[in-house]
Amino acid sequence: MSPADDRIPVYTSAAPPTSSPDELRARIPGWGVDLDLADRPSHPKEQFIPTGAHWDFPERQSEDRPRERSIEHQMLTPVFGTTAPLHGLSGVIRRFAYARFSEARAAHWLLLMAGDRVEVVESRVQSLAAGRPDNPIIETGVKAEAAHDGYAARRDSNRSDVRHQWLDPIIVGWPWLVAGGIGVIALRALRLRRRRS
């Protein structure tokens, strides 16, 4: 037995062997060029780096409409995004999440998630009412399955997403199933009442 085979790693002080620096340097472009911590750009973690800022506190962007903010902020930040302002029922839910709960509270994030789901329904109804209903074929990009051979990507594959794909229609479809079920029950109840009267 060579000394290398004698090692009992973990249970003694021996460490597993790796290739030598010379071998690695010859095989891998750039091996070891940043061995020195001083060459690594975010070391140390906190340090002053000139940023180009020529202000101590930036000028404030104007608040043209009330802008929701985390209650952990002491004021509206001087700069903020203005895309997609709050509106409708989803806006009410989101505004409540911001006004009432800090980022430390699960309710804050779960309400925001609820607002997201509500807004999707709102926007579907809106686009339908505007005569431009959503086109799921275009929006899901599912046409790419043919153009980019979706079958080949999944065939003979161990991909774990392929193994639980059967779940997707259930997860996506359960609200429709529940809504449909409630509809059927309501219709039956209505019919029953008519027959009785």
Add this chain to the structure above:
Amino acid sequence: MRAMTYRGPYRVQVENKDVPAIEHPNDAIIRVTLAAICGSDLHLYHGMMPDTRVGTTFGHEFIGVVEQVGSSVQNLSPGDRVMVPFNVYCGSCYFCSRGLFSNCHNVNPNATAVGGIYGYSHTCGGYDGGQAEFVRVPFADVGPSVIPDWMGDEDALMCTDALATGYFGAQLGEIVEGDTVVVFGAGPVGLYAAKSAWFMGAGRVIVVDQLEYRLEKARSFAHAETVNFTEFDDVVVHLKRTTDGLGADVVIDAVGAEADGNFIQHVTATKLKLQGGSPVALNWAIDGVRKGGTVSVVGAYGPIFSAVKFGDALNKGLTLRMNQAPVKRQWPRLFEHIRNGHLTPSDIVTHRFPLEDVAEAYHVFSAKLDGCIKPVIVP
């Protein structure tokens, strides 16, 4: 202008939108010449990030030409060819003045726990992103840089997030000479992290994924050993076996919120969205690293709680390091590496889609069709 817009989970389209306006004296308007879809855009696309609003435009990886500048902008002029870090940051707050550009306090009213990011939901400040013809860039004197003449467009585009984040991930691992480094995820960030681990003197680099075509890229681009976790009943045991029972010195999680491979985590996080992310890769990292080792997290997670195996991290005495990358801090060194030929970032770009086909681009990338690693959008 034409812009990608979000319509709901798994649904996006191209719409006409107003060209963005200067809203602050240090704003610039950039005409986008190239944008990329990032793995973390998929978290938005799948509806996992709280306060992702219908009608918003995604895209935090983009380069372009300066179209217009606000009255206080000194460092840029119309016509400049610029690259823009994914971080929106002021350059002067408590955090920016200490180099923590990704943790700026002045740009995101919606949350204090995360800085500003282009096109990344209202949780990250409510800014529209660059998968469009034009984009508003706040603090134009701070974030953007003029692209060096010698640098190609796709190389510059990769520097705006994926390359900077991958390098940063390796750096957070505090790699010392001879370390065994395991990288979870052979997407763009994982590939760059594996490559960067060698720069820092790693003795062994092992990349773990489930997609064979990506592992092939890890071997050719990043010179790494590879492990396909679907071939093992328990990938942690396999990693221990290949490291003499010890575990890796450093493990980098370059997967984030949508890690697959554990049914319960997949359903509760990815499908039901009851977690801030499915921490499968992170838990494998915690269990696969050696005692006293370092776990670096650069995969993106949402703000909701995740079921992480914290007890193991405690009992093993691990160092956990993580952050969104402060992109611009990484640039000078990365530019040197590119110029010296140590790496060519654009090697991992696999697909180029016109903006009009953005829905198909998202589908191909999300469903991992056609060997897709990094899709680029051309407005």
